[in-house]
Structures are given as structure tokens and as C-alpha cells.
Amino acid sequence: MNGDILHHAPHHRGTAFAPEAMARMLAVSTTALAQGRGITLDVGVLTGTPPRLIGNAETVSSLCNALAASAIASAAPGRLGLRLSALPAGEDSVVFRAELHGRYEAKCEDGFNKDFMRRLLAGLGAQMSMTEDADGSRRAVLDMPAALPSRTTDGELLMNWARSRGGRLLVVDDSATNRMVVAGLLAKAGFSVETANGGAEAVEAVAQAPVPPEAVLMDVAMPDMDGATATATIRRMGDDRARIPIIAVTANAQPEDRIRCLAAGMNDYLTKPVRRADLLGALERWLAPQPA
Template structure:
């Protein structure tokens, strides 16, 4: 097309849906605007008199003008089309255009015009920027969540380590001959330390729930056993207050279910503990019922008490975090106010509910509704299968009933290697196992533990996780490698650690450990782990 013919057709550009600009290349090599179609004038908010005969630098000025002029000169220099994005600062808001600029040559082969077509990508850019801001905000939130989780895990570890010494030594002290006053002192220390441990566990549980990191490990279990265990654990607390603790589990209620027994135990411990705490006289009852014809939640577990009750105005927020019932006439009951929030969150995580009814001055009833499949049935969500890692099955860190006292010399001849760098905890294990007849050897680092095992062997290993030189996980992996290479049978390894997160349990099992016991631990819990793993070995 001839140059003059091209200029004669500028008016046709108004029919084009894209924004179109035309620049004429002068004898001085400078491209100057000669036409903008309707779409281009709407985008730039320019009239013909505003742009005619001007270069981009003269029209826009500043950085935008220099950038646009450079694009124009680049196409002139190369003689080839180019695509680029530009920003137009209009009166109302900046607009983003994606522009393709093409050279137009006259009949003599001279570059005469530049023709650019632009699509408005403002919405897309704003969407992308919004998505990027959202991504950055999510990244920061995730970083903050991880930082909080690391902080809580570290604080838990640092608190549990000395508490293990306090609770363990206090337990050993209570086994000695004490006069009445000394017994009171020892009981006070023990109860106070146990209360502090409950606060720590509540805060950690609530943190995991907020981060949606509560995992369920479903397996067949006996609900009757769980209910009876919880009742047995809390019987002494109720008896101390003169409260009649009743367990009602009718024979026609099935007791074999598939679910996470440790989470159900925690729910019942919270509800029954609360009922005893807020009841000064009368009774507390835990009752199970099952309605196979119910459309949903056929399993019901109720915890009823004859305590102070709850005011109607307070019923709306008793399941909220950090809230407690106001007793008005007495000081506020001690605690974090997290128990019921954790209870409801755990029940809902299992697809269930927790509801409450109360009459002030007469008592309260908390009802847990669950839909747990029975063995052989498919669960409502398919359920999780028990996690098994080689010969090691996933273990629970929930507190259980203490095992029976062992007769003297019950572990006589058993070679137990204790990998523990804390002197107090070494002393505690030594004293707890002193009367059993076990042959104890201690290693202050994971490296020393590996060397002792390779040179002398062991019948069982108690393995701390956080140790200098070599940690418990790496030490376990090296021991398992040595066993495979030497053709040795697998030595039971029990994690004995202040790292109490579910991820710590998984990491221990994955590294090759057989069992897990978190600090602070009770003497009978330690003995039960040793007996169980020793028998399996």
C-alpha cells in the first residue's frame, strides 16, 4: 500500500474493536502520532489536538514517555514487529495495555509508518496483582503459623524436660517413708506439676486444632474399656471431694467400634474432669446409649453432674476458647478455659457433636454424639486404617492406666541402654529401674549410644531425641543399618523424649523406633513400655 493511500484510510480504523495508533516516521527518524481510533482515544482520554505531531516522549513525558519512545525506535531499528506492555496514566486510574507494534513500508521499501494495536489488560493485571498479594499474605500467614508451631514445640520441649525431673522425682519421693507433713508437701508438688502439665497440653492441643493439624488414627477399640478406664483414672479425684462417680454402660449397648480411641478418651477426660471440678456434692455420671435406628449420630455418651450448673446467658460461649463459667460467689476455677473448645473441635473432627444442657444450681448434662462404625462395617467417610510401619504399629501418646507394680528383679539380666544427655533424667531412670534388676548403661550422646550398641549390644534401648553430636533419630537409623549389615535381630527402641508432637511420633516410627513415651512420664508407664517391647523382642 502506498504511503498516501495508507493515510487516506485512517478513518477506517474506527471500525476496529482494538485500540489502534498510527505514527508517521519523519525524515529525522522520529515517530510522531498521526492517528488514534475511537478505542485508543477512549483509553488515553486524548483528543486529536493533544497527540497530533508529537512523539511519545513529548506526549507522555517522564519514564512512560521514554519507555514508549524506546519501543517505537526499537521497531524502526529492527524493521520487525514487537509486543510489549505499557501503562497509561489517565485521569481516573492507570490502564494496562498489551501492544503489538508493526512497521509499514512504502512502495520504495522505506519504513513510513508504525501501526500499533492494543488490548486493555487492566482487569487481568489487577486480578494477577490481587492474586499475588493474596499469595504473599497466605505465605506470611503460613510462615507465622509455622513460627508459632516451632515456638510452641520448643517451649513444650524445654518445659517438659525439667518437669520430667520434678514429677518423676516427686513420685519416687512419695514411695519413701514420709511423715504426714512431708506427705502433704510431696502431694502438693506432684499435683501442682501435674496441673501445669495439663495447661501445657491444652495449649498445644488448641494450637494444633487451630492449625488444622489434628490427625485421626482409626482402629478397632472397646468403648466400654475406654469409659471404664476414664472413670478409674478420675475416681480418686471424685472420691476426694466425696462425690459419687457412676458409670452406666448397659449390656445392650455395643462396645466394639472403629475410631480414634485416644481422641475419645481425651473428650471424656475433659468432660468428666470438668463435671468433677464444678460439683461440690452429689454425683457425676457417665452414661452410654446407642440407637441403631437414628438417622445420624446413633452413639451417645452423656456426662451428667449435680453441680453448680450454667447460667442461660453463658451457654452461648462455654465452648469458646479461653472462657470459663463465672461462679460469682467463689473465685474462678483454675484452668486455661480451653477444655470444652478442644472437646468440641475433636468431636467435630470425627464428624460428631457436643451439646450442653443445664439448670443453674441443679447440674449440667454434656452429650457427645458420634457415628462410629462397628468392626466389619464401612465408616461414614471410609475411615483411616491403623498406621503400620514395618513391625512397628502407630502408638498413642494419650495417658493410659498405669501398669501393675513389678516384683523386685523383674527385669533382672535385661541389658538396657539409655541414650539421654540430661543428668537429672539419667538419675530419674536409674532410680525408677533400680529395683528391677536391669543392667543399665548410659550414653550422653547419640554417637556414644551407637558405639556402645555396636560394641556391647543391648536387649532394649531408651532413646532421647535431642542430644548433642548425634540426635536420637539419626542414632536409630545407624543402629538399624548396623543390625542389617551384621545380620542381627532388631533391638527394641523406645523413644523417651520431651518432643510430644504427633509429627515427632511419626518421625520416630519412620526412623525405626518401636514405641514412644513422652516426658514427663510415670514410673509405671516406663515399666509398661519396657515389658511390652521386651516381650515382643
């Protein structure tokens, strides 16, 4: 794949895209090329990646296709893995990452990385790195700027969305008063709410429920098991429960606290005292239907 893709890629900004849908499209678009060379390309999205992002969607898709095609063209028969994810970069901005791992020849690096990286940096503010692991496999990381969808701020619109959407939620807090307040706000908005008094009880509730909650509102500082540990434990569960949106609701309001929550695998972050509009805005972000 040559480096001319930037000349053909559209430069419209601000388009919504779904990483899960993009992964499916990448798998389909590279199937013929991969099968022709005896390669299995495993494309997936890492847990905790926002369901919707805003960015130069068509260009992002083209660049991911170029990365995959370049590796396939220079790889021996075997398996390549491509993972899509998003890393927090600011209040409403992220870095969209495509990371490709496997065994392919240096000509992929020569043909893709040098000239293509220069053009990415110049045209899109993107970055690319290529490293080699001890076993001889290569890891290419392509980072591109993106943003989170804007939160809906109109209280009435949020209430209408919540009442029409509904769903089951789990509120976790060691304070009975805080549990009652948050659960009450959400119940009035039309959600069915269960509660847990700590991280250990939250993990048990998610693991044991016949039908797990659709989202968790998680306190952070709790004595038995803190919210970060509870989140990490849920993320290690071996089924769809590991992908449940978990939203921090915490009195810890420093920037490093937000980073710590997101690094633990939480999807979003709200500070106490929390308003109903903030709660519904975060839930709307993670529970609204994804674009096709």
C-alpha cells in the first residue's frame, strides 16, 4: 500500500463514528487480501473504548486500512492482530489508536512508516511508531486525534431520552445517603436502580445477576474494595459483563483522580455533588444507540 492515501482521503472533520463498526468494516475489507496470503487478521476493539467518537471518520478508516494492508502485504502466513482503542487526552478529547501486532517484514516499516508518518504528522496531527518485540514480532501504533461526543445539556431533552430509554442501573457507594440521592435521581428519570454498599458487593452483583446492569455508577473511595479495584475486577470477567459502562461518581476532583479512574477501566467521570443532568448526560453518552 503506497503513501498516497492522504491525497485521496477526505478532509471533512467532525463526523461521528463507532469503533466497533469500524472494526467490522476493517475485517471485511481486508479479508480477501489476508486470505490470499494465508493470513488471519484478528480485528477487535479494546474494552473501555467509547462507543462513539467524533473525528475525520473516513480518513481514520482509510489510514487503518492502509496500516493493515501494508502489514499483510509483507507478512508470512500466520496471524496478525489489530486493536482499536481510545486514550484520554483532555476533558472531551481522545487519541484514537490503531495498534497492529505480528510478524511482517521490514519493508512494511520502510514503505509505510517513514514517508507515511511524515505526511500524517503534517496533514492530520497523527503519530506513528514501530517497535520490535524480543520474539521478532513487530508492533505498529498509529495515533490520531479525535473527540468525545458533546454532552446533551438541555435537561428536558435528557429527561425525555431517559424516560424513553429506561434500563437497569447499579449505584455503588459506601454512604447510604449518597446511594439514596443518586438512586432517587435516576429512578425519577425512569431507570430501574439497584444499589451496592461497596466495591466487593458491586462485583458480586455484576457477576451473579442473571441479567447484569446496563451501567454502573461507581464511587471511588470505599473501605472494603475501592472503585478502581472493583472496576478492574469487573473488566477481567470473561463475558459481556466486562464491557459494562462504569461511570465514576466521586468527591475526588483533581485531574490525577480522573486519570486514575480512566486508567482503572472506568468509562467516564463525575464529581460530587452530582447533578441529575450530569448523570443523565454521562448515561446518554454510553447507552445511546451507536451509529451504524
